[in-house]
Amino acid sequence: MRIVLVGPPGAGKGTQAAFLARNLSIPHISTGDLFRANISQGTELGRQAKAYMDAGNLVPDEVTVGMAKDRMEQADAANGFLLDGFPRNVAQAEALDEMLETEGMKLDAVLDLEVPEDEVVKRIAGRRVCRNESAHVFHVTYSPPKHEGVCDACGGDLYQRDDDSEETVRRRLEVYHTQTEPIIDYYKAQGLVVTISALGKVNEVTERAMEALQGDQAA
Structure with missing residues (x-):
């Protein structure tokens, strides 16, 4: 299966992607991993991405698309893949469609993990590291x-990271609504979107996702 995983920050995409990829025997391809691999290996795309990031600029779509294309052409992705964090906007979704069409392939499903905004804020802003x-x-x-502000494992101080603050989380949600959410409508027009609730225990969400994907395949 060729699947795109979408959902707001805090929906548990990374966790679900790992479980689903294992259950479906396909590689989990995340944007973060693509960037880290290309930068650490010193590829041309990695060097380009690093230059933009070092300058504090967004990495252009064509660089991200190029990294995704290279990864999807690797042998382990021949029978499918699960994309997490890509495409991030409609332009990237269109580029992905063109890329797959060139190879005579298409997406099987776009799995949309649905979580109420207040729950997203509660999940992320409540984290302590x-x-x-x-x-x-x-x-x-x-x-x-067990003791407020103290790590159970080593006794270290627990703190809230700056990017876990409620203000930052709400800004990230605004970016998601503006840039990424439109791809759901883009894929709905193709009849590819399968929406499930991402509330509940991790294994419950995974079971829900597997049932939805298998039902979509049967349909």
Whole structure:
């Protein structure tokens, strides 16, 4: 299957992408991983991306599209892939369609993870990270530490990252609504969108997603 995963920040796209890719035996291709791989390997596209990022500028669509194209042409993606964070806007979605059409392929589904905005803010703004070890993450509501402000694992101080503040989260949501959400309508016009609720436990959302994708295939 060739799937695009969409949803607002805090919808759990990265978590669900990993589970779904494993269940479907296809590679999980995320924008973050593409950028890190190209920059660390010093590819031409990676050098271009780094130059824009170092200057504090957005990486142009053609660079991101080029990285995605290179990744989708690798052997492990021959039988499908799950795209996470790409396409990010309608221009990238159109470029992806052209790319696939050239190869005689098309998308099977666009999985839209739906989460109420207040829940997104609650999920992200409630995160607390250990100053000693960033892998130690807690949540004031869903997984609070035994002692407020203290990491259960190592006793380090817990803090809220700047990009997890409510103000920053709401700004990120505005960007999502303006830039990324329009691709849902773009794909709806092609009959590709499958929308599921991303509320509940991780495994419940994964089961919901698998059922929706398999039902879409059967249809």
